[in-house]
Amino acid sequence: MGTGDGITQIRGTGVPVEGDDIDTDRIIPARYLKEITFTNMGRYAFFDERFDESGKARPHPMNDPGFDGAAILVVNKNFGCGSSREHAPQAIIRRGIRAIIGESFAEIFAGNCMVLGVPTVTAGEGEVRDLMASIRETPKMELCVDLPEKRVSYNGKKIAVRISDVVWSALTEGTWDSTRLMLANLDLVRQTAQRIPYLADDRK
Amino acid sequence: MSGRSLFRKVWDMHTVAKLPTGQVQLFIGLHLVHEVTSPQAFDMLREQGLTPAFPQRTFATVDHIVPTAVQTRPFADSQAEEMMSAIERNTRDFGIPLYGLGDSHQGIVHVIGPELGLTQPGMTIACGDSHTSTHGAFGSLAFGIGTSQVKDVLATQCLAMEELRVRRIRVSGALRRGVYAKDVILAIIRKLGVKGGIGYAYEYGGDTVDRMTMEERMSICNMSIEGGARVGYINPDETTYAYVRGRERAPSGEAFDRAVAFWKSIASDPDARYDDTAELSAAEIEPMVTWGITPGQAVGIKERLLEIRDFPENERKSVELAFRHMGLDPGQPMEGLPIHVAFIGSCTNSRLSDLREAAAIVRGKKVSAGVRALVVPGSQAVKRDAEREGLDRVFADAGFEWRGAGCSMCLAMNPDRLQGREICASSSNRNFIGRQGSPTGRTILMSPAMVAAAAVRGRLTDVREMMN
Numbered sequence: 001m002g003t004g005d006g007i008t009q010i011r012g013t014g015v016p017v018e019g020d021d022i023d024t025d026r027i028i029p030a031r032y033l034k035e036i037t038f039t040n041m042g043r044y045a046f047f048d049e050r051f052d053e054s055g056k057a058r059p060h061p062m063n064d065p066g067f068d069g070a071a072i073l074v075v076n077k078n079f080g081c082g083s084s085r086e087h088a089p090q091a092i093i094r095r096g097i098r099a100i101i102g103e104s105f106a107e108i109f110a111g112n113c114m115v116l117g118v119p120t121v122t123a124g125e126g127e128v129r130d131l132m133a134s135i136r137e138t139p140k141m142e143l144c145v146d147l148p149e150k151r152v153s154y155n156g157k158k159i160a161v162r163i164s165d166v167v168w169s170a171l172t173e174g175t176w177d178s179t180r181l182m183l184a185n186l187d188l189v190r191q192t193a194q195r196i197p198y199l200a201d202d203r204k
Numbered sequence: 205m206s207g208r209s210l211f212r213k214v215w216d217m218h219t220v221a222k223l224p225t226g227q228v229q230l231f232i233g234l235h236l237v238h239e240v241t242s243p244q245a246f247d248m249l250r251e252q253g254l255t256p257a258f259p260q261r262t263f264a265t266v267d268h269i270v271p272t273a274v275q276t277r278p279f280a281d282s283q284a285e286e287m288m289s290a291i292e293r294n295t296r297d298f299g300i301p302l303y304g305l306g307d308s309h310q311g312i313v314h315v316i317g318p319e320l321g322l323t324q325p326g327m328t329i330a331c332g333d334s335h336t337s338t339h340g341a342f343g344s345l346a347f348g349i350g351t352s353q354v355k356d357v358l359a360t361q362c363l364a365m366e367e368l369r370v371r372r373i374r375v376s377g378a379l380r381r382g383v384y385a386k387d388v389i390l391a392i393i394r395k396l397g398v399k400g401g402i403g404y405a406y407e408y409g410g411d412t413v414d415r416m417t418m419e420e421r422m423s424i425c426n427m428s429i430e431g432g433a434r435v436g437y438i439n440p441d442e443t444t445y446a447y448v449r450g451r452e453r454a455p456s457g458e459a460f461d462r463a464v465a466f467w468k469s470i471a472s473d474p475d476a477r478y479d480d481t482a483e484l485s486a487a488e489i490e491p492m493v494t495w496g497i498t499p500g501q502a503v504g505i506k507e508r509l510l511e512i513r514d515f516p517e518n519e520r521k522s523v524e525l526a527f528r529h530m531g532l533d534p535g536q537p538m539e540g541l542p543i544h545v546a547f548i549g550s551c552t553n554s555r556l557s558d559l560r561e562a563a564a565i566v567r568g569k570k571v572s573a574g575v576r577a578l579v580v581p582g583s584q585a586v587k588r589d590a591e592r593e594g595l596d597r598v599f600a601d602a603g604f605e606w607r608g609a610g611c612s613m614c615l616a617m618n619p620d621r622l623q624g625r626e627i628c629a630s631s632s633n634r635n636f637i638g639r640q641g642s643p644t645g646r647t648i649l650m651s652p653a654m655v656a657a658a659a660v661r662g663r664l665t666d667v668r669e670m671m672n
Contacts, residue, residue: 020522021398021498025636029643030615034269034283036243036290038351048643078399081432081498082636083615084334085241086350107402107434108334112350125518166366170225178364179252179356182229185221186257189362192220192231193258197466198324199233201459202260 006174007117010099010145012071014154015061016132017046022075023082024109028091041087042094062095066139074132075102076125080109089113099145101152101161103128114167117176119147121161131159147172207473210439211370211405214345214470218328220362227364233327234344235357236313237264237300239291240617241332245354246294256298258361263322264295265303267312269617272580272607275305284618298358311583311609314338314551318422319585321451325440325467330357335551335633337428340437341421342444343471345405347434368435369403369479374410377486382668384561385420386553386631386651388412388484390492390502392424393431396482398500401433404480407472408438412486418447419557426552427633430499439471491667493538494635494649496526501635502649505666508537529637530646531625538664541648543629545622546577546604546659547640548652550614550632554582558631558652559590563598565656565670571603572662578605578620580612604659616641629658 032044050060057063073092079102080088089112092100100113100120110120123131134141134155143154145161147168152159170176182189193199220229242264249255256262269284278285288305295302303309309316314335317323325343329336334348349356353363373392392408393400406428413421421438428436445464448454455463490504501523503509511534515523527534532541548554548562559579571577579599581587587609590596596606613620614632621641622628628640628647635647648664657665 018521019525020519023498023634023636025615025634025639029638030617031641033240033617034281034287036287037247038244048638053643078402078432081398082334082429082634084332084336084348084350086244086332086352089350104399104402106432108348108350108429112352115350115352164366166226173224175224178223178225178227178353179254179359181223181225182220182356182360182362182364183254185229185362186360188220189229189231189257189360192218193361196217196231196233198327198455198463201455202258 006172008148010071011142013069013140014072014074014135014143015067015070016074016135017061018076018132020077021081022079024080024085024088025082027088033085033087038087038090041091045091045095069096071096071098072143072145073097073100074128074135075100076128077103079105081106084108086112089116089118093118114170114176115178117171119145119163119167119171121145121163123159123161127159206477207475209370209407209472209476209478210343210437210470211345214326214328215367223364227366229362230328230365232330232357232361232363233261234322234329235262236317236331237262238268238313238333239266239287240268241351242354243290243294244351245358246298248355249358254359256358259299261361262300264291264300265310265313265316266291266305268611270305270610271618272610272612272620275608308584312551312554312611315554315582315586319583321448321454324448325444326470330363334429335426337436338422338426338551340425340435341418343437343440345435345437348429368405370407371404371480371482372407372409372478373482375412375484375486376410377412379412379486382491382671383489384651384653385416385423387489387492389424389427391484391489393427393500394502395484396431398430398498399432401428401431404433405435406433408436413438417557418443419555423552427499430633440467491654492650493664495530495532495538497529497635497637499635499649501526503538505539509534511535539666541664542662543575543658543664544626545628546575546655547613547628547630547632548655549580549612552633553631553652554580554586556586556589559595562652562656563595565653565667566602566660567598569602569660571659575659575662577603577659578607580607581609583609613640615639629655631655
């Protein structure tokens with residue numbers, strides 16, 4: 001994963017999930033963290049927002065058949081705040097999401113997305129509002145997240161988006177597998193350990 | 205040339221290389237592992253044929269899923285049992301020490317790291333848990349990470365990280381009676397916002413912080429992430445050295461003296477440059493309670509909630525959701541609000557000093573009829589120490605349940621959870637919707653002493669009224 005080809009364009013329909021500060025407990029409630037693999041996480045995405053306590057479906061974009069098959073999630077501010085649980089992006093990605101557009105993202109969440117090869121790109125409040133409105137109006141409309149151009153296009157419109165330099169380079173160059181990148185430097189890691197005072201006991 | 209911050213010094217010392225992505229490959233001096241976010245990482249290691257690069261720098265414990273009432277194995281919850289077996293197997297297979305269930309050192313990962321002396325100044329620390337920032341209280345850079353990064357640390361002892369900016373937050377003046385470290389961090393988050401810390405490390409300082417004990421400093425650093433800051437730290441000083449001295453995993457004898465010299469060297473220089481600064485006056489901080497669904501939605505216990513129109517326009521939708529979920533009205537006071545559950549515990553406030561503060565309020569009194577109250581010590585060691593002082597009796601006599609060590613009702617992965625729309629006065633760190641196990645449950649964050657006061661009165665109470 002994450003070596004060789006980079007990601008250029010992500011095309012697909014969108015799904016808007018509105019609200020600021022949507023935390024990772026809302027994205028995936030803690031009781032679903034009891035499984036020891038990520039395999040089923042897609043089922044549990046936004047579970048308590050999608051279903052009431054009797055299991056009855058509630059109105060939620062991810063329950064709306066109109067948005068079925070969406071590849072691009074659109075959100076507002078500080079999405080993914082709270083816990084570091086990778087279960088949150090795993091749940092979203094396992095429902096077919098391959099890119100997220102929002103006003104802003106919590107840092108750990110965005111980092112977790114990156115290592116899974118999913119870009120988190122940001123746009124202004126008005127731009128996100130307009131994008132959400134267009135998707136609701138025309139759910140089958142195709143969006144395109146163009147990473148090299150840092151641009152999202154839909155419905156004949158083009159909006160410039162921001163993306164961190166690191167995420168941009170990792171995804172466009174296909175170098176988001178950080179384990180592989182860092183394993184290549186294991187000799188340097190050992191050299192660094194040599195100069196860190198508190199590791200002296202380990203060296204004995 | 206201006207001086208360097210602790211962040212800069214520790215970051216530079218641990219920098220291995222610049223990666224092609226522009227990130228820094230950062231050596232991690234201490235890796236802490238718990239049962240929930242690690243099994244997938246160990247599976248990835250196996251799938252990729254990798255082994256831990258520095259297994260002696262990783263330590264594991266169990267906390268999140270641990271039942272704190274009945275701990276006999278196998279657990280009644282088969283998923284919890286499976287998760288427990290997984291970490292036992294994984295740590296055995298990969299040669300990692302485990303402070304497991306029944307071990308005298310078991311406890312919440314952010315409580316036992318400092319307790320054992322594993323956590324030391326000048327270290328880089330990582331753990332698959334966002335409250336890892338707690339360890340920053342010692343002057344370490346401590347990062348909460350995702351599971352793929354747990355795999356990174358196991359395989360390479362490194363993280364791929366982007367450098368953070370540093371905001372110095374200075375708190376000055378004397379705290380008023382009944383105002384605790386928890387109130388200080390809630391006031392900081394209220395002031396700077398839950399998104400204010402994105403991209404920043406928070407350096408807390410000022411004479412108020414300088415006078416704090418290590419346990420108080422841990423409560424402050426613990427909630428950095430609730431303000432959006434991935435890392436929060438406090439420069440090490442005599443208080444820090446005195447805490448670390450003599451602990452099981454801390455250096456001793458001459459090695460301790462050498463360590464202190466190193467710890468002194470990594471503290472921020474007096475003329476260190478910061479990317480931003482903020483100031484708070486301790487005297488203005490009241491006992492705080494949250495009223496909403498983010499830790500930034502907090503008020504002093506004597507305040508009334510704002511009217512919707514008093515919030516910035518672009519926050520009103522979120523604020524309306526918060527009022528709706530909490531069943532509260534704009535303009536109403538928080539004081540006097542009835543509660544159903546009182547929870548004292550979590551990596552924020554489950555240490556001995558927290559239990560002492562709560563016990564001082566509870567002593568000789570009874571939990572209000574109809575309130576379910578529990579105390580969950582942060583570790584087996586905290587539990588033992590508290591029992592030695594008789595705090596367990598104080599709580600039990602008042603009608604609190606006295607439990608084993610774990611995360612418990614902070615995130616409700618074990619059997620302790622809210623039912624339906626219950627309101628919980630909680631010493632934990634998150635008041636997110638559904639956080640305490642019931643999708644419609646309601647969490648109000650506050651200091652342990654304030655939780656104790658609410659438990660006794662059955663309603664939110666200004667703890668100062670109950671102090672002699």
